[in-house]
Amino acid sequence: MLSKIAKPIFFILILVALLGFINSPTALLLGFLFTFIFSNPYLKQSQKAIQILLKVAVVGLGFGMFIKETLQTSKDGLSLTFYSIVLTVAFGIILTKWLKLDRKLGHLITSGTSICGGSAIAAVSPVINADGKTISLALGVVFLLNSVALLIFPPIGSILNLTQHQFGLWAAIAIHDTSSVVGAALSYGDEALKIATTVKLSRTLWIIPLSVFSMFLFKSKGQKIKIPYFIFLFILAILINSYEILPAVISSNIVLISKRLLIVTLFLVGTTVSFSDIKQTGFKPIVLALSLWIFISIFSLVYIIYQ
Structure with missing residues (x-):
């Protein structure tokens, strides 16, 4: 019975998101509930759609920005981006050794936390020759924290009375994946969204030096x-x-x-969560990811408030 109604409900919820009847946290929660009750009937298609829709939506947001303000925002976030990435990667390497965690899994979680979640993991994994299971575990852990961040960051920002500029900058640095960054910023305000998107995308470019660093760290050769x-x-x-x-x-x-496409994307993100993968991860990868996330969140918040 459930399988028969899963497909129509899936498309109805997408339509509801597309028409703007729900906000980004609600879309994510509906995605969670849907996959928990029905399971996603279009899992592979949803995973591909997330990548395409996110890129299309982010490019579309550029039509609401101006080059002068964008350059200034990128400049304002440059030093914080640099310090947060370097310190998080260093902390991740140390914690991975201390927890006696698989080195490649620890590095993928660290990469995803320090830069941009799934995109960083996808970029670094072939460089260090990570296998499919390791990649899945890293994605599952980072995705879990991304989802939590989307739900709790806007209320925390309101409690701390963060300005639109402060919250946008904080979300771009402290939340891993681009979809969750723009989702959290979207619910906080238009200015926060512009700042978060700009800083996050400039941060994404650090995938290149991180990949080069990973090559040397794991002594990889000939990887693209x-x-x-x-x-x-x-x-x-x-x-x-x-x-x-x-x-x-x-x-x-x-x-x-x-x-609207971003809200649809966040619904799809919720429908692709694998509770079984997260359950099988064990406590050490979650301890690593949570420790890094708390570190980068507090460090960036203190930096933003007192700079």
Whole structure:
């Protein structure tokens, strides 16, 4: 009985998200509930759709930004980005040894926590020759914390009276995956969303030096480094908007559609969670990921408030 109604409910919920009837945390929770009750009937398609929709939506958000403000935001977040990545990676290496955790699993979790979640794990895993199980475990742990962050960061930001600028910067640094970053910032405000998206994408470019570092750390040779090319489309969208190549009404509608696509993406993210994988992970990888997440969250928050 459940299998018969799963597919229509799946598409109804996507439509509800697309029409803007729910916000990003609600979309994620509905995704969790759906996969818990029914299980995702389109799991592989959803995983592919997440990657495509996220990139399309992020590029679309560029049509609501201006190059001058974007460059200033990137400049403001540069030092914090650098310090947070270096310190988190160093802390991750130390904790992995201390916990006696599998070295490759520890490095993938550290990479995902320090830069951009699943994207960093996907980029670094072939460089260090990680197997499928190790990649899945790392993704499961990081994904779990991403989901928690999306739900708790906006309330914490409100309790601490963080400004839109402060919250956007904090979300971009302390939340791992781009989907959760933009989801949390979207629920906090438009300015927070612009800042979080800009800083997060500039942070994503650090995948390249991290991959090179990983090559030396694991003595890998002849491996290709994945470059997140869609970031250049995001920059192009900002330039198009800055020079008013498109009418304002078109640009604003592109941004609106992009925000709706982000909500759909977060619903799909919730439907792809694997509770069995997370359960099989054990406590050590979760201890590592949680420790790194707490560290980067507190460090970045203190830095932002007192800089």
